[in-house]
Structure formats: structure tokens, C-alpha cells
Amino acid sequence: MLNVAIFLPLLTGLVVLTLPRNRPGLVRRIALTGAVLTFLVAIVLWAGFDPNGGALQWRTTVPWIPIGASYDVAINGLSLALILLTAVLMTVVMIFVLHEHDRAQAHAFLFLLLATGLIGLFAAQDLLLFYLFFEVGLVPMYFIIGIWGGEQRHYAALKFFLYTRAGSLAMLLGFLGLYLSMRPHSFSLPAIIAAQPLAQVPATAALVFFALLIGFGVKLPTIPLHNWLPDAHVEAPTEGSVVLAGLQLKMGAYGLVAVLLPIMPETVARFGWLLVVLALVSLLYGALAALAQSDMKRLIAYTSVNHMAYVMLGIAVAAMAGSDAARQLAVSGASVQMVSHGLLTGGMFLMVGMLQHRAGTREISRFGGLIGRMPLFSGLFALLAFGSFGLPGLSGFIAEFQVIGAALQLSVWIAAVTVLGLILATAVYLRLTAGVLMGRAAPDLDKLSWLMPHEIWPVAIVAALSVLIGIFPAMLIAALDGTVRVVAH
Amino acid sequence: MDLWAVVPEMILAGLALALVPVAGWARGRWRVTPGVVALLGLVAAAAVTVPMLNVAPKEAFCGTYAVDPFRSFYQLVIEAGAAITILILQSHFRGTEQEPQAPIAVLFATVGAMGLVAATDLGLIVLFLQMVSFPSYLLVALVRSDKRAQEAALKYFIYGAAALAVMAYGLTFLFGLTGSLSLRAIGAGLAGVDAAWIAFALGLILIGYGFEMTLVPFHMWAPDAFQGASAPVSGFVSVVPKVAAFAGLMRLLMEAMPGGLSNWPIVLSAIAAVTMTFGNLVALRQRSLKRLLAYSSIAQAGYILMAVAVAERAADALPAVGYYLAAYLLMNLAAFAVVAQVERWFGSDGFEAVRGLFRYAPWPAAALTLALLSLAGIPPLAGFAGKVFLLIAAIDGGLAWLAVIAAVNMAFALYYYVAIIAEMYFRQPSRTVDVARGLGYAWAIGLCTFGTIATGIAPRIVLDIAQVGSRLLH
Numbered sequence: 001m002l003n004v005a006i007f008l009p010l011l012t013g014l015v016v017l018t019l020p021r022n023r024p025g026l027v028r029r030i031a032l033t034g035a036v037l038t039f040l041v042a043i044v045l046w047a048g049f050d051p052n053g054g055a056l057q058w059r060t061t062v063p064w065i066p067i068g069a070s071y072d073v074a075i076n077g078l079s080l081a082l083i084l085l086t087a088v089l090m091t092v093v094m095i096f097v098l099h100e101h102d103r104a105q106a107h108a109f110l111f112l113l114l115a116t117g118l119i120g121l122f123a124a125q126d127l128l129l130f131y132l133f134f135e136v137g138l139v140p141m142y143f144i145i146g147i148w149g150g151e152q153r154h155y156a157a158l159k160f161f162l163y164t165r166a167g168s169l170a171m172l173l174g175f176l177g178l179y180l181s182m183r184p185h186s187f188s189l190p191a192i193i194a195a196q197p198l199a200q201v202p203a204t205a206a207l208v209f210f211a212l213l214i215g216f217g218v219k220l221p222t223i224p225l226h227n228w229l230p231d232a233h234v235e236a237p238t239e240g241s242v243v244l245a246g247l248q249l250k251m252g253a254y255g256l257v258a259v260l261l262p263i264m265p266e267t268v269a270r271f272g273w274l275l276v277v278l279a280l281v282s283l284l285y286g287a288l289a290a291l292a293q294s295d296m297k298r299l300i301a302y303t304s305v306n307h308m309a310y311v312m313l314g315i316a317v318a319a320m321a322g323s324d325a326a327r328q329l330a331v332s333g334a335s336v337q338m339v340s341h342g343l344l345t346g347g348m349f350l351m352v353g354m355l356q357h358r359a360g361t362r363e364i365s366r367f368g369g370l371i372g373r374m375p376l377f378s379g380l381f382a383l384l385a386f387g388s389f390g391l392p393g394l395s396g397f398i399a400e401f402q403v404i405g406a407a408l409q410l411s412v413w414i415a416a417v418t419v420l421g422l423i424l425a426t427a428v429y430l431r432l433t434a435g436v437l438m439g440r441a442a443p444d445l446d447k448l449s450w451l452m453p454h455e456i457w458p459v460a461i462v463a464a465l466s467v468l469i470g471i472f473p474a475m476l477i478a479a480l481d482g483t484v485r486v487v488a489h
Numbered sequence: 490m491d492l493w494a495v496v497p498e499m500i501l502a503g504l505a506l507a508l509v510p511v512a513g514w515a516r517g518r519w520r521v522t523p524g525v526v527a528l529l530g531l532v533a534a535a536a537v538t539v540p541m542l543n544v545a546p547k548e549a550f551c552g553t554y555a556v557d558p559f560r561s562f563y564q565l566v567i568e569a570g571a572a573i574t575i576l577i578l579q580s581h582f583r584g585t586e587q588e589p590q591a592p593i594a595v596l597f598a599t600v601g602a603m604g605l606v607a608a609t610d611l612g613l614i615v616l617f618l619q620m621v622s623f624p625s626y627l628l629v630a631l632v633r634s635d636k637r638a639q640e641a642a643l644k645y646f647i648y649g650a651a652a653l654a655v656m657a658y659g660l661t662f663l664f665g666l667t668g669s670l671s672l673r674a675i676g677a678g679l680a681g682v683d684a685a686w687i688a689f690a691l692g693l694i695l696i697g698y699g700f701e702m703t704l705v706p707f708h709m710w711a712p713d714a715f716q717g718a719s720a721p722v723s724g725f726v727s728v729v730p731k732v733a734a735f736a737g738l739m740r741l742l743m744e745a746m747p748g749g750l751s752n753w754p755i756v757l758s759a760i761a762a763v764t765m766t767f768g769n770l771v772a773l774r775q776r777s778l779k780r781l782l783a784y785s786s787i788a789q790a791g792y793i794l795m796a797v798a799v800a801e802r803a804a805d806a807l808p809a810v811g812y813y814l815a816a817y818l819l820m821n822l823a824a825f826a827v828v829a830q831v832e833r834w835f836g837s838d839g840f841e842a843v844r845g846l847f848r849y850a851p852w853p854a855a856a857l858t859l860a861l862l863s864l865a866g867i868p869p870l871a872g873f874a875g876k877v878f879l880l881i882a883a884i885d886g887g888l889a890w891l892a893v894i895a896a897v898n899m900a901f902a903l904y905y906y907v908a909i910i911a912e913m914y915f916r917q918p919s920r921t922v923d924v925a926r927g928l929g930y931a932w933a934i935g936l937c938t939f940g941t942i943a944t945g946i947a948p949r950i951v952l953d954i955a956q957v958g959s960r961l962l963h
Contacts, residue, residue, distance in 0.1 A: 065874065065948050066956075067805065067881070128877065132868040139867055142907070146915045154915055161907055165865075166900040173880070173896050180884055 001048070002058040002073055005041045005083060006120045009034055009090070013112030016105055024104035031108035032094040038115065039087035042080075049080055051479050056125065056190065064129070068179065068186040073123040077483035078258055078335050081476060082122045082250055085342045088465065089246045090115045092458040093239045096350060099454060107148065110140035111243070118247050122254060127175040127187040130259070131168065137251060138164050141236075141244060148237040156235035163218055163228035171215025171255075177208045178263065193262045205267045212260050219252025220308045223282045233301035238353025241297065245304050246346030250338045253311040257334055261315045262487055268319035275316035280417045282309035287424035291431070296352045296362045299432060300345060303388065306425055307341045307396075310334065310403045313418065317406045318488050326409040327488035333402030335480050340387075340395035340469065347384045347462040351377070354455050355436075358448050364432065369441030370448075377451055378437045380459050385433045387466050389426040395469035398477075491549035494556045497534035497541075497564060498603050504530040505596035512589035520588040524579045527592040531572040531599070538564050542957055552671050553610035555740070555961075560607040562811055562958020563736040567606070570728045570818045571599040573933045577721040577826045580927025581833060587631050594631070595725060598624035602733035609744065611660045611670040614737065618656070618697065621730045622649045628725065629718040641717020648710040649700060656697020662690035663745065672744040679750060687751040694741070695756070701734030703727075703787045704794065705764040715783035720832045723779050724825025727786045728818050735793060735814060739800055739807070743961060749801060757798035758891050765791025765898045772905045778828045778838040781905060782821070785864060788902060789817055795895055796879045799886025806886060809878035811955030816863070816871035816944060823860035823937035827853045830930045834922045843909065845918025853930075854913045856938045861906040863941050866899050871941045874948040 012034025016027050049057055059074035075083065093111060100107070117137030124130040139161075146157035179187050181197040181204065198205035218225045233241050261268055268275070286306030293299035314334025318327045354377070356362050371378040387394030390401070400422065408415040469476050492499070508523045515522055538561050546557035575592050582588040601620025608614045626649065630642030664670055666686055667678030679687060699707035715723040742753055768788030775781035793813050796806045828838055830853055835842045847854040863870035876899060883892040944951045 063949075065952065067878070067952075132873070135868045135873075139862065143914060146911060154911055157915070158904070158907060158911070162900070162903060165903045166897075169896040169900045172877070173893060176877075176880055176884055176892070177889075180881070 001041060001044055002075060002123055003060055005038060005045060005087075006073065006116055006123060008038050008041060009112040009115035009119070012037075013109040013116075016108045016112070019105065021105065024101040027104040027108055028094070028098050028100075031112060032091070032098065034112060035087070035091040035094040035115070038119075039084075039091050042084050042087040045075065046080060046084060046479070049075070049077075049479070051077060051482055055482075059125070064126070068182075068184065068188075069128040070126050070188065071129060072126040072188060073120070073129070074125050075123055076258075076486070077480040078254065078487075079122045079483075081335065081339050081479060082254060083119050085250070085339050086115060086118045086122070086247055088461065089242060089342060089346050092346065092350070092461055093242055095454055096242075096353075096458045097239050103147070107144075110144055111239070114140040114144075114243065118251070121251055125189045127178065127189055127192070127259075129187075130189070131172055131175060134168055134171070134251060137248065138168070141232075141240065141248065144240045145232060145236045148240065149235040150237075151235075152231065153235045156231040159228050160232040163225070167215045167218030167225070170211045174208045174211030174215065177204060177211065189259065189263075196263070198264055199266060202267070202270075205264055206271075209260070209264060209267045209271060212255070216252040216255035216260060217278075220249060220256070220312065221252065221305060222278050222309065222312055223285055223305070226282070226305050229305065230298050230301045233304075233349075234295065234297045238349060238356070241301075241349040241353070242346045245301070245349060246342040249304060249308055250342060253308060253334070253338045256311060256315050257331060257338075257487060261318060261331075265319055268315060272316045272320040275312055275319075276414060279309045279313035279316060280414065280421070282306070282312070283418060283421035284424065287421050287428055290428040291424065294363055294365060296355070296364055296432065296436070297349070299364075299428065300348045300352065303425065303428060304341070304345055306421060307337065307345070307388075309421075310337045310400055313407060313414070314403045317403070317410050317414075321406060321410050323409065324488065326406045328484050329402050330406035331484045331488045332477055332480055333399050333404075333406060335484065336395065336402065336469070336473070336476060337399035339476060340399045340466065343462045343466045343469075344384055344388045344394075344396055347380075347459050347466070348388065350455075350459050350462075351381050351384065354451065364435040366442055367436045368439040369437070371437045373441065373448055374450065376456065380463055382433055382437060383463050384459075384466070385429040387463075387470070389429040390422060393467070393470045395466045395473075398470060398473040491554075491556070494541075494549040494554065497538045497568070498600055500530055500534045500537070501596050501603070502600045505593055505600065508593050508596070512593055515589045520584070521579065523589045524575055524592045527596050528572055528575055530596070531568050531575070535565060535568045535572075538568065542954070546960055548609065552673070553608070553613055555607045555609045558958045558960045559736070559740070559807075562954060563606040563732060563814075564603045566732050566811075566815050566818060567599055567602045567729055569815075570725070570732065570822065571595050573818075573822045573826075573937060574721060574725040574729070576929040576933040576936075577724065577822070577829055578929070580929030580933075581719060581721045581829050583927060591628065591631060591722075594624040594627045598628070598725075598729060602729050605733045606736040606740070608737070609672045609740070611664060611672075611675075614741070615653070615657045615660065618653055618701070618737075621701070621733055622653060625726050625730060628722045629714055631722060632719060635717075635719075637717040638719070639717075641714045644717075645710050645714040652700035652707060653697050656694050656700075659690045659693025659697070662686060662693070666690070672741060675745040676747050679746065684751060687746070691746070691751050691753060691756070695760070698734050698738045698741075699760070701730045702738070702790050702794070703731065703783075704760050704790055705767045705787065708764070708768070708787045711787060712780050712783040716777055716780045716838075718779075720779060720825050720829035720838065723782070724822050724829070727782070727825070728821055731786070731790065732814050732818065735797065735810065739797055739810070740961065742797075743800060747801070754798045754802065754886075757794055758888055761791045761794035761798060762891055762894050763791075764788070764794060765895060769898050769902045769905075772902070775905065776840055778831075778840070778843070778909065781909070782824060782828070785902070785905070786821060788898065789821075789864065791898075792876065792879055792895055793817070795888065795891050796882040798891075799882055799888055803882045803886035805878065806882040807959030808952060808955040809875070809882040811958050812878055812948065812952050813875035815951050815955065816875040816941070819937045819940040819944065820860045820863040820870070820872055823856055823934055823941060824864070826930055826933045826937065827857040827860070830927070830934075840909065840912050841919055843913050844916050845921075846913040848918050849921045853934065856934045857913065858910050859938055859941060861909055863945065865903045865906045868945065869942070870945040871948070872945070874945055874952075878952070
């Protein structure tokens, strides 16, 4: 079943390529069907998932390359949550683009290929396979930005690709270092976690640690590897930004939590303070930079740097904290943050896309008073924005609260700086909400049309899920629990 | 006599000789004959070569010619490269006077390449190196009305003649030091010899092989020759002589200079680092597709040389080289086949020739994209698996620093590959043509692309064969 979830999107994509070129409507409907089916398969995975067993489930292992690499996929709680997130956001994106007809075949194929890469990445239990899906999940985005992006799309697409590639090659070297340190050589992630091959060789361990940190850090992104992010997010088409922020940043986050931390907990603890500093600087920088933006898309892009810093802070605390409870809290918070950020930021990018589509601009100063003209839009917009700065009752609160709670046990100062970041983030979103929804309406915005169904549904879905997690966090945390205990062990 | 050992070579050499008069007489529709016959001959030769993969290593013809899986593997790769080249050439020169001539030159060069892979005798090595090179010069000069092709051929010839002469001079030192022409006898005889003489001989020999393999600083001919020649010929020259020279060099080093004599692993790793870095840096500035692919193939040679340097130290080095050369053949010929097609439409190979290609020729554009992404090492394509194997071999052989340099190179090499992809996908075409199609192009591109994807997703089969093919005589 897991294999179906991984390859169903690719299969749908290949079907879409064979359709006649003059039927973009059909292409869109088939692509949407593929995404919905993938979501249903993910639900089946969830139904058959035992949250109490921390072990890997739905596992398939097939020999792949006779050098110690195998096609080895399985899921734990975190994988499951991210696979569900991928399926949801893909469905959302497919609904959103239902009426976009510009080269629909290539567009749908690239998104579906990307979905296969992401789901495969979250399920991969073999480092070489992990790397393969990592790249498969990234290359389509280059084309998506380059073909359907904004004015600076060539530059943004190239920058995105080169940054990512440099990061992933560093990661590959790290994986090869791990592979060669295993006796017999093996890429198997569970085997490497069990053997801890680098525990006795701190020098090699440090090299591998930094190689992996660069690889995952570029995708997260963390300071100082974040430079590609604003350009890529701003130039990407709306649906591209949704996937980029909602899902692709999770590739780096997932790598930190599910690969880096378990394979070398001692080394992560050794460099724990470096990670804390990186996380805190990213946290403050992301919020301050967002505060300075006038372009809504750029603003939200920078808040991602702020939000994803909680993941890095989470693993640093998980590696250094003394008590089991604090470690589990940190990993749990980092994991929930991935899902929450995927939903909230994905939704924010969708809403900004709708505004841009209507008004042709993303400048905050050009908008105002929307609350009277587009009440439904304004309600959803405010909900997502409040959720993003951690209002209780929404998913962001659950995640950031857990990380801060865990950090408190390590040092009050970390928690204090984090709260400062939280205040800054609140200011960012309040400024955005106030600027767009309140105040006097700009006269040239009279023509703003109401939302269409294919615009309402995507946002409604992500907003509802975020509220659901906020009110019943146990639902997600329970699924994550087994994984959290294993990772934080 | 061990004539059975050279049946593939005899088939191809016989056909090449028989086709010379045919090419002179062929007119009109009959011009296609030599190409078709050559293709059939290559298929037959490959069919004979495959079972020889399982032959236990032995010597033939009084110890001058090796019969081992190593030779059979590389001969298969060379035959595949020649067959794909002929497919492209048939479409490219359809209806011109070059149509019957080109396949014959390809056949002669192929026989030379196949011989070089198997030769264990200094005299034969010199002979076969010339036999690869001379038909290649002719191929570059094929279109006699094309001034640039003539200039390219002249450059290629003068450079090649000098390099190969210097190399022959180097080989005479090996003979002088040991009194034998046989690689294995030389390997045994060099044990107590003054290291300076061996180093001197090695240096001279590397000039010749470096010329064929486009190693820096012996690469100077390649960009000019590739740009001047027609694209299918550039593809051939970038693959077949290179494969043969890599195999020949590995045999020479492992049989005649065993145990890293004269520090050849260090020498080669230094050359590898310089070659890949230089090739990539210069490729960044190119605006001609053929010239860019020339520098790209220089960089690729650097990656491969990285594993050759650890051929004796890492058990997985020889299979890695074998796999990579097979993968390189597929992706590079796919790229050149598309460039050939574009060149035939526009008579140009500048970036503007592929501008907006995706709009009016989506399949060739997709094939070129896949080939370039594979050359850049993006999974799940053949070039990715190949690069992983090369990097593993290098780190395993103690060259972690070289692996890091290679990884940095692969990262910024992406820039120029992606520049071509961006031209095809992100820009509007400046002009469109009524897309001329050719069955040969389609087959060559289809086979190479399929191979690039298939060997990338399931590297096992080719890697297993390369593993078998890493058994040398000694």
C-alpha cells in the first residue's frame, strides 16, 4: 500500500502526458483524481498504522544496487504525518489550478512527479534511496519556477537549483561517509541507526555532521543558507510557493529529525549550542526581515525562516536536554511544527495568490479594508495569520509551545529569546492583517471579485485541518508518539 | 591459432574493407547500403562478444592479445557506441555524398578501439591507437565543403600525430628498460629499475592517452574539433576513442606498472582534479552547444579518472569505471543526437538554435533535458548512479579530498547544463521550423534515453556486467 502511495502520483503523471494536448480540462480533472486517490491511500495507511509500536510499519524491502543499497520503504509516525500532509496539499493545489490551462500537461506532470519524490522521501529507509527521492522532489520545482514563475523567474529558478544541488551533494558525501564506515558497507538507515558507526570516530563524525547539516540546512532553510528562499518563493507561481513552503522545506526538517538526530545523537549534542545559536538567529532574523517587507509573498517567505527555526531548535534541545520528557517534548514540537507550518503557510500563499490574481499586485500598502468587501476571504485570512503567530486553538501554538517548553528545561535564556521571536512574529502577522483587511479601502480595488469555489475549498481545507489539530492535538501527537520516543531515546 | 578470439574484430574489419568499393559506387537510394550493412555487422559482432564475457582470462597470439572479460566488456561498449553513431549519421547525412562514407570510417575506428582494449603488446598498442585516430580525423573532415571542419580536422590531426608519437617514444623506454614488449613481462621486469626512468616513461605515455581521453592539459584539440565536426561525429569522437583509451590505460597501468609503480595513483588523481575543475570552469562560458559538450566531456573524463586512480586500491573501482563509461556513452550520445538534429534544422549549434525547442519539438527537448540532467548527475538517471559509484570508489581508495573536489565540481557543473535546459523550456522560440524527422535520430535518441533511465533506475544489470568485466588477465 505504501508503494501505491509513492508511485500513484507518478503513474497519474505519466497518464496525463499521454492525453491529447487540446484537453486541458480533462488533464486537470485526472490530475486531481490522482491526488485525491493518493490521499485516500494515505488514509488507508493511517488506518492500518499502530501508533503505539515505535517500529517501522508498512515496510517493503527489495534489493536494488548490489553495493548495499536497497529499495527500502516504511513509515513511522512522522513519515505518516508528512505523507498525509503531502497528499492534502497536493489535492489542494490540484483544486486550486483546476482552471489553469497554460501547458496543463507539463504542469500536472511536474507536480505529480514532485509528489512521488516527496512521499518517497518521507518513506525511504535507505540513504541512497533517500537521496534519490530528495532530488526527484526538487528538480520539478526548478521547471515550475522557470516556466510559470514571475518576472525574475530564470534567476530565481537557477538560484534555487544551484543552492539545492550544492546542499544535496554535501549531503551525498555525508551519506557516502556513513556508508563506508559501516561493516559491511550499507546504506540502510535502520542498520546505521542501530550500529552508530561513527560513535567512536569523532573527527569523521564531525565531517559527516557538517555535510548533512549543510544539506538539510539549505532546504530548511537556516541562516546563513537561506538566501535562495525569498527569490524562489516570490517568483514561483502561487501553487509552486504552496508546495515549496508547505512541503519542500519539510524535506530538510524531516532530514534533521529523522536522519541526522538518530544517526549521531552524540555529535548533535556536541554541536548542540551551534545549532541553538543558528536556530535563534534564524528565528529573530526571519521575523525581523519579514517585518521589513512590503511585498506580501516575500513577507510570508521570510516567516518560514522563523518558523522552521523551531525545528532546528527542537533537535538541538532533544540532543542536549537531560530528561527524557524534555527530549520527547522537543521532538514532538519540531514534528508538529512541520505539519502546522505546511498547512498554515501553504494556506497563506494561496490567499496571497488570490489577491495578486485579482489586483495584480502584492504590495500591502495597495490593499486595505477588505473585511467589508470580501468577508469570507478576510475571515480565512485572519484565521491563518493568527494561527501562524501561534494563537492558541490553532496548530502553530501546539508546536511552538512544546518546543519552548522543552527549551525552558535546558536554559531560561533560550526560551526568553524564543519568546522574543514569537512577539516579533506576532507583530509581522498583525501588521499584515491590519494592512490588508482593515483601514480605508483603496479606491482602485472596487473591482475585486468574490472567491470562486475552486479558491474557497483549498483554503477551507487547510484552515479546517489547522483548527482540528489545534483543538485536538492528541490526534496528531498520538500518531507521532512512537516515533518521538524512538528518536528522543 | 586463436582466431576465434578475434571473430568480432574480423567481422567488422572484413565488412569495412568490403564496403570501401561499395561506398564508391553507391548512388541514389543505394547510398544507405553501407550504413545498414555496418549496423548489421555491429549487431553480429556484439552477439559474438557477449558470450566471450564468460571466457576465463587467457592470452592469445603468443601473449600479444588478451582474451578476458575486461576486453569483452569494453568491446561491447564500443560496439554499442559505434552502432548508435551510425544510426545518427544515417539520418544526419541522408541523401548526401557523406552518407555511404561515414559508416566505413566509423567501422575502422571501431576495430582500432576494440583492438586497443585487448592489446597487451607495446607494438599493437601503438598500432591500434593510430587505427582509432586516423578514421577519427577523417570523420571530422568528412564534409569537404565545410571550412571549419577542415580546420578542425587539421588541428586534431597535428595534435594527435604529435601526441601519439611522443607516446610511442615513451613506450620504447619500457622496452629499453625491460627488453620486452609484453605488458606482463614489463610489469615483472620493472621491479628493480630506477624510478626516474619509469616516471619519465609514464609521463610520455600519459601524453598519448591523455590526448585520447581529453585530460588537461592534453585536451586542447577537443573543443575545436568537436565544434568544427558535424554533431554525430563529435559524439562519436567524444565516446569511442575515450572508452578505448580508458580501458587501454587501465590495462597498461595494472599489468605493466602494478603496485602503483612510480606513484601513478597520485599522478592520476592530481590530473583528475585539474581536468574536472578546468573542464567545468571553461564550460561555464560557452555559447556553442558542441563546444560546451566538449568541455563537459573533458570534465566527465576527470570524474572517471578519479576511480582509475584507485583501480588497485578499491575493489569497486573497476566496475565503477565500467558502469560510468557505459552510462556516459548513453547520455552523451543522446545529447549529441539531439544537437545533431537541431544542427540539421538550423545549420547552427548556438544556444539560440534550441531556444524554445520545447514548444515545437517536445520530445527531442525532453530527451536532451534528460541527457543533460544525467550528465549533471541527477537521480534517477544513469549518470547519478555512475557518479555515486565513482565517489564511493574514490573515498574507499583513500581519496576523500578528491571526492570533495568532484562533488563541488558536480554542483557548479549544473549551471551550464541547466542553461541549455532553460533555453529550451523558459524562452520563446526565435523561429520555428517544420520539424524534419529522421528514423535514425529517433532510434538513437530513443535507445539512449531509454538506456539512461533504465540503467539509472536499475543499475544492477549493467553494474553486474561491469563487475564481470573487471576481471583482467593477471
